[in-house]
Amino acid sequence: MATRARPAQRRRQVLSREQIIDTAIGLLDAGGENGLTVRALTDRLATGSGAVYYHVGSRDELLDTATETVIAAALATAPDHAPATPEDEIRDVALALFDAITEHPWLATRLALQITRNPWGPVTVGIFERIGRQVGALGVPRPSWFVAASTLVHYILGAVSQNARIGGETPAIETDAEREEFLGATSKAWQALDPGDYPFMHAISGQMREHDDREQYLAGIALVLDGITGLR
Known part of the structure; x- marks a missing residue:
């Protein structure tokens, strides 16, 4: 009995939170939210459900964490450097989100839920911060910052969602x-x-x-930016 327990114990020791999240993202990419079950996850990782709950909590918590992980990676790929114009920075962030949702169709629904249900969470705060800084750099008056940034974020999320399968109900x-x-x-x-x-x-x-789709998306960003710069 002792010799049988040791391999399982080693698997639990080497299993990391990052492995669970990466595997969950792979299952989501392959089958949408319906494809991410605790059983599928434990089968893929060759571990027990207790290890999953210990590292990432419930399935809903895992979905939120997977969303945060993908969005953080997308925002990290968007350049954040001084020489670029505010308009360029906004386009960089917008395209990073567009590409992330194109690559991970399940992300559109989860991202919308994060924005509406968890406005204080890292996903909402991260997106608004990146967009909002550039709104301020455009010279938009402070009283109009929220409206301007919200308009941009809502356009970005709405447009990219049209290019994704939402909730597994619309065929991609x-x-x-x-x-x-x-x-x-x-x-x-x-x-x-x-x-x-x-x-x-x-x-x-x-x-x-x-x-x-991509050119239309950028044209929409330009139209919104034209309106925002008019606030100056």
Whole structure:
């Protein structure tokens, strides 16, 4: 009996919090939130549920920690240096979040929950701090800081969420071919609308088919920044 206990004991000793979080992120990337179960996690790590609870707490706590880990890594990749303009810094942060949610589709829902339910947590505070510093550097008056930063953050999160599978309910567009097929079908449906009843939708149908998500996202950032700089 003693010889059987030693290997299990060694596994518990070498298991780290970081290993659990990294494995959880992998399960989330592969199967969304439904793919992250304690059983799947313990099977992947060859450990017991007690070790998971000891290191990271409940499943909800693990989801929050996974979100914090991915967002912290994304913000760390966005340059934070003095020579760049405030507009450049905001675009860097926005693109880092865009890329993070594109890579981790489950993140969109968790990020929205963090912003609304835990505004004092590290995710919300980290994003607002990075964006807010640049809002101040743009010369926006202090009484308008909250409105300006909130507008930017809400646009960023709303736009990136459109490019992700939210809550596992909306099928993701996985490949360029699937995206082209989807946009083509949408454009065709809009073109078929009566131009007398829907002149705007009819006019933009071709733009819908040809647009690039990343370029559209950056164009939206530029529009919001134009409005914010007008506050000066």
